[in-house]
Amino acid sequence: MTTPSVVPLPGPPPNDELELLLRLGDDRLVLGHRVSEWCGHAPILEEDIALANVALDLLGQATLFLRRAGEVEGKGRDEDALAYFREAVEFRNCLLVEQPNGDFAFTIARQFLFDVHAVVTLDVLSRSKNAKIAALAAKSLKEAKYHVRHSGEWMLKLGDGTDESHRRVQRALDELWRFTPELFVADGVAARLAVQGIAPDLPALRAQWETIVRDVVDRATLTLPHESMHSPHLRGGRSGMHSEHLGHMLAEMQIVARSHPGAKW
Amino acid sequence: MSDRPDATTPVGEQAAAIAPDGQWPVWEVFTQSAQGAPHEHAGSLHATDAEHALQNARDVYARRGEVISLWVVPSAAITASSPGDAGPFFDPGADKAYRHPQFYKVPRGVRGL
Numbered sequence: 162m163t164t165p166s167v168v169p170l171p172g173p174p175p176n177d178e179l180e181l182l183l184r185l186g187d188d189r190l191v192l193g194h195r196v197s198e199w200c201g202h203a204p205i206l207e208e209d210i211a212l213a214n215v216a217l218d219l220l221g222q223a224t225l226f227l228r229r230a231g232e233v234e235g236k237g238r239d240e241d242a243l244a245y246f247r248e249a250v251e252f253r254n255c256l257l258v259e260q261p262n263g264d265f266a267f268t269i270a271r272q273f274l275f276d277v278h279a280v281v282t283l284d285v286l287s288r289s290k291n292a293k294i295a296a297l298a299a300k301s302l303k304e305a306k307y308h309v310r311h312s313g314e315w316m317l318k319l320g321d322g323t324d325e326s327h328r329r330v331q332r333a334l335d336e337l338w339r340f341t342p343e344l345f346v347a348d349g350v351a352a353r354l355a356v357q358g359i360a361p362d363l364p365a366l367r368a369q370w371e372t373i374v375r376d377v378v379d380r381a382t383l384t385l386p387h388e389s390m391h392s393p394h395l396r397g398g399r400s401g402m403h404s405e406h407l408g409h410m411l412a413e414m415q416i417v418a419r420s421h422p423g424a425k426w
Numbered sequence: 427m428s429d430r431p432d433a434t435t436p437v438g439e440q441a442a443a444i445a446p447d448g449q450w451p452v453w454e455v456f457t458q459s460a461q462g463a464p465h466e467h468a469g470s471l472h473a474t475d476a477e478h479a480l481q482n483a484r485d486v487y488a489r490r491g492e493v494i495s496l497w498v499v500p501s502a503a504i505t506a507s508s509p510g511d512a513g514p515f516f517d518p519g520a521d522k523a524y525r526h527p528q529f530y531k532v533p534r535g536v537r538g539l
Contacts, residue, residue, distance in 0.1 A: 207471050207482040214485050259535070311481055318474065 186226030193219030244419035320381025
């Protein structure tokens with residue numbers, strides 16, 4: 162087997178810490194924005210408030226991670242500059258979080274799969290050798306633990322609810338399952354950071370994630386999709402290759418800031 | 427009153443009945459703001475079961491950090507006095523001064539009475 166020779170691109174060496182912070186921040190910014198789209202539309206007032214709270218938590222976490230990313234980058238960009246003035250190809254979020262809300266079951270299933278991932282990864286990150294990242298992760302972990310309680314309860318209610326709720330959440334799980342391998346792919350950045358004790362060894366965390374997911378899915382009388390539902394092609398978010406959905410979402414999210422740069426409330 | 431849950435039904439199941447208007451059951455929420463302080467009625471909300479009620483109570487009434495403990499109680503489990511009772515139940519006895527303990531001085535240092 163011959164390996165094609167790779168010509169390194171000119172430019173500065175990759176900044177792994179910056180990449181990690183962008184991944185953490187962008188996952189939360191994009192999902193937070195998606196969840197915020199429910200505001201005023203959730204099926205019942207109490208759930209509307211609950212989802213808005215989750216969205217605000219995620220946006221708060223994104224603010225912290227992106228602010229730190231701006232500091233590490235050292236080019237004078239703050240969290241707002243990173244949120245509102247980057248193009249889709251510069252976003253580092255996973256594909257799972259950018260998928261449109263669909264119905265309530267789809268939103269809950271997406272949230273649940275992400276929340277479990279957030280809890281297992283933030284738990285490791287909270288003991289990172291990078292003290293700043295450890296502190297931000299510890300703060301986020303507390304919120305993530307509540308989020309998974311909320312989304313997990315809904316998985317049980319919908320899965321073990323009516324025929325219709327069961328059918329809808331099972332369909333959501335089947336559709337979303339193919340986006341989950343990306344959460345645990347270790348590319349060069351993730352692998353180097355894992356070796357340095359800064360970030361988790363993602364492939365090793367997958368089993369822990371799946372144990373928690375499987376437990377809830379079983380109790381919800383749902384069926385975990387088969388491995389064959391995985392798609393090796395549905396990844397690329399970490400390197401800026403997104404589905405068309407992200408561009409549409411960003412257009413809406415960024416338009417005010419871009420139309421009125423520097424405007425203050 | 428025949429649709430009222432039987433007193434022997436567990437509290438959690440009492441609340442599980444969907445109300446005739448199609449809404450989820452109503453729960454009363456009590457919040458405690460500090461160690462030793464009383465749980466005070468904060469309001470009510472809809473939820474399908476006790477855990478759901480706790481989560482909704484957390485989101486609706488306990489988001490801004492002033493709450494350290496929450497109780498949720500199915501509204502159906504509360505027995506309330508009726509407005510018609512107002513006279514006989516709550517006659518303040520203003521003409522019977524001995525009923526009002528304002529002759530006692532509260533010792534300094536006693537708080538929270």
